Amino acid sequence: MHILSMSDLNLTDKRVMIREDFNVPMENGVITSDARIMAAIPTIKLALEQDAKVILISHMGRPKEGEYDEPYSLAPVAKRLSELLGQEVRFEKDWLNGIEINNGEVVLCENTRFNVGEKANDDGLSRKMAALCDIFVMDAFATAHRAQASTHGVACFAQTACAGPLLMGELDALERAIANPARPMLAIIGGSKISTKLTVLEKLLDMVDFMIVGGGIANTLIRASGHFIGKSLCEENLLGEAKSLLKKANKHKTTIPIPVDVVVAKELSVDAIPEIKPVDKVMHDEMILDIGPQTIQMYQELIKQSKTIIWNGPVGVFENDHFAKGTEAIAHAIADSSAFSIAGGGDTLAALEKFDVMDKLSYISTGDGAFLEFIEGKKLPAIEILERRAN
Numbered sequence: 490m491h492i493l494s495m496s497d498l499n500l501t502d503k504r505v506m507i508r509e510d511f512n513v514p515m516e517n518g519v520i521t522s523d524a525r526i527m528a529a530i531p532t533i534k535l536a537l538e539q540d541a542k543v544i545l546i547s548h549m550g551r552p553k554e555g556e557y558d559e560p561y562s563l564a565p566v567a568k569r570l571s572e573l574l575g576q577e578v579r580f581e582k583d584w585l586n587g588i589e590i591n592n593g594e595v596v597l598c599e600n601t602r603f604n605v606g607e608k609a610n611d612d613g614l615s616r617k618m619a620a621l622c623d624i625f626v627m628d629a630f631a632t633a634h635r636a637q638a639s640t641h642g643v644a645c646f647a648q649t650a651c652a653g654p655l656l657m658g659e660l661d662a663l664e665r666a667i668a669n670p671a672r673p674m675l676a677i678i679g680g681s682k683i684s685t686k687l688t689v690l691e692k693l694l695d696m697v698d699f700m701i702v703g704g705g706i707a708n709t710l711i712r713a714s715g716h717f718i719g720k721s722l723c724e725e726n727l728l729g730e731a732k733s734l735l736k737k738a739n740k741h742k743t744t745i746p747i748p749v750d751v752v753v754a755k756e757l758s759v760d761a762i763p764e765i766k767p768v769d770k771v772m773h774d775e776m777i778l779d780i781g782p783q784t785i786q787m788y789q790e791l792i793k794q795s796k797t798i799i800w801n802g803p804v805g806v807f808e809n810d811h812f813a814k815g816t817e818a819i820a821h822a823i824a825d826s827s828a829f830s831i832a833g834g835g836d837t838l839a840a841l842e843k844f845d846v847m848d849k850l851s852y853i854s855t856g857d858g859a860f861l862e863f864i865e866g867k868k869l870p871a872i873e874i875l876e877r878r879a880n
């Protein structure tokens with residue numbers, strides 16, 4: 490893949506606009522995980538070292554276009570950035586028609602998704618953004634699957650469009666895990682719905698040796714392999730697809746272990762009474778909320794054998810301590826393994842943070858949907874345009 494890299498350009502005196510992904514989780518105006526902000530810091534520092542004029546843009550959540558809506562404001566991110574950079578990051582609410590900026594300054598622009606035309610990748614809006622900079626740097630891998638004005642359109646019209654070091658690093662790590670993986674290769678895919686991950690699961694069957702599934706996806710496969718799962722989260726309408734997935738796995742000699750024991754409860758709450766039982770003993774008023782100790786052991790064994798591990802999505806409701814043991818054991822097993830390991834996705838990162846193993850994996854991707862689409866082999870529009878601009 491040939492794309493222009495920010496590190497090959499002279500940024501001095503230039504207006505450098507960096508597309509970040511500051512779509513961070515927030516509760517009542519307080520940032521609950523700053524992993525994505527931390528990941529952006531080295532690129533910003535690199536631009537500052539060269540005395541550039543640094544303009545940062547990002548979206549936050551999915552607000553209605555054309556309306557200011559405070560819960561979606563990036564103002565708290567400007568504050569956190571100032572702390573992390575040790576210099577003031579000026580916050581600009583109205584920025585589209587021009588930004589005053591000096592060398593060595595950093596400006597964060599308000600949520601790109603407040604602008605009409607952002608989602609539609611509108612040319613007029615894209616041109617306005619492009620006019621604000623000399624160099625556009627795409628550094629938000631997590632948004633690279635979106636063809637929007639601030640990820641794609643602006644890159645069409647900017648004088649120069651390139652990839653930042655964070656994006657380059659993400660692409661390198663993912664290529665390493667996917668293009669020529671050390672084997673055996675294991676994928677762990679969890680999450681509530683099989684429907685949103687069906688295509689990536691199918692694609693992964695061609696690539697991996699072992700596949701561990703978790704959450705609602707696992708429930709649907711447990712059901713498809715003939716077990717009664719009570720009132721567990723499951724997509725009944727996809728049982729046919731789930732069955733063909735298992736059949737295909739068999740044909741490809743890909744191991745998809747089905748849990749042998751599970752943790753169930755009658756309700757999902759802090760007062761829930763968890764019970765460990767064999768997978769074929771789930772009652773009609775119970776739901777599966779985590780994997781049991783024998784299944785944990787089985788999964789630990791697979792993790793130990795693997796030389797490449799891709800992880801997206803927890804295997805239980807780890808936010809609730811009653812149902813966290815499965816995800817915790819997996820996080821630790823991956824942390825202890827010498828495999829090339831890469832994890833991505835909001836829930837997965839939250840689990841890694843909770844179990845304090847963030848720095849024990851080979852690579853942490855900031856991507857969620859983009860991470861999965863990349864693995865699926867889909868062309869990401871924000872990368873494609875950088876390739877086109879480089880030619």
Ligand code: 3PG
Nearest residue numbers: 510512550631632857858
């Ligand atoms: C994400 O959190 O996955 C990215 O920031 C993209 O957000 P979006 O799904 O709202 O486009």
Ligand code: MG
Nearest residue numbers: 835857858859
């Ligand atoms: Mg998302």
